[in-house]
Amino acid sequence: MPQREPFLFLESVTIDGESASATYRISGNEYFLEGHFKDNPVFPASIMIEALGQLGVFYLLKGKHSSLSSPARPDSIFFTSCDGVKCRRICKPGDTLEMVVRPKRMRHPLAVFEGEIKVGDEKTASAEEIKLTFDYYPTVQGDSDEALSTLITPTPISGNGNGNGTNGNGSHGGLTPLPIASHNPTVPSRGTDRSLVD
Template identity: 55%
Template sequence: MSLLSMEAPSEKILSPEDEEMMRDSLKRCSPETVESALAYRKTGDVDRVAVIIIGIIERFLEPDMRARLRKGGDNQRIFEDLGIDSLTLVEIVMLVEETLDMSIDNNELRDLRTIGDVKTFIDCKVRGLPMPEKARHVGAEVIDQALPHGQPFLFVQEASIRKSEARGSYKINGDEFFLEGHFKGNPVFPASIMLEALGQLAVLYLTQNGPGDLPGKVDKDKVFFTSCDGVRCTRVCKPGDVLTLTVKPKRIKHPVGTFEGHISVGAEKVAFAEEISLMFDFCSGESSPSTVSE
């Protein structure tokens, strides 16, 4: 959802006392955050909200994490990548509520896992729009059971699935068996393995009934890679990088599913696949035609 699509309404009154209180509450935030918060409270300009959210989160981060927040993009995970714990998240929410003059129910925070999730959630709240479809988190144990792949050839460590897409992540540890020879003394994660990771995420989408209207359960042992077209790689990936994987269904009609795939590291684009195609079948006695289009 764009944060740049609504015009600012007419100006509101913010008393000098309220302005002073706001400046005091945000005194450890950047000047840009403070001025954006004051502008939002005076005009209701929702274009300022993204800056406010990032600035408030930054205020609670350790110094070494602040640059990562600014450069990392919306796919950064709140807890795993930025080191925010549950108590700190409550403090962040309280300051957001005070700054934006809004109320947030703790139950609404359960499915917020990335910076992008937080931005979208707050944007919907301030605009009075319905919340987007909730993503279903899939942990390592479920992934291990839902995929035919296993260690040391499993490249999705966690994922979230909604009808429109599946997102996953994989951290390159440096001890992957193939890095010893790719390349000698200069470990580089192979592009072919990145495409394999996208394919595994697409398999996970199918076996978890991602579209929501497949007529049967996809058999994990009856999903096979068939083709990959329009591939572009734009960044070298090395140990320590966390790959953010995204697949979006384009066409799903038994027995073929076609997906678009993206990989990034932080805000940097890594790879793109225009079409990843898989052949699949249902568990015994559950097959029938079904179509999902983009």
């Protein structure tokens, strides 16, 4: 795992078929609880979503999904976005978070998971989509949802009817790959990976 203490929120992890599950007991000694909130420690919802993201990272590192030819590199997995987040319960020291993530879509370089956290039988938090990139370093042009969607639904370069080799707005899907270190021969360098747009 690229995450380490004091910012690792997985204690026991199990991968079972098409899902990964984990637990994390809130000890009360977490550094951020001193101020969240003063004299009333509440585990932040944003950290719960971080924990689900970390569980998605673990899943990618194990490379168990049928669409993965090999496990992802730990130094190449990054959070992209999260949608449909709902928080239903306040979590406090002594609670044990029971987490599960399931891959919804996985196509290099993007993995999309759904995730849920419970404490006992009570639903605590959920996310409809947690998006992680892996083994690729894109630059998204702009900050709009449309720009981000190019990571999820690439636009073909050819066959689009406009005859100029672009997606109609003058760009090639909004992505500009950065060079990737040559020490990993399975990851193409700049200009050779057309899998996103072909």
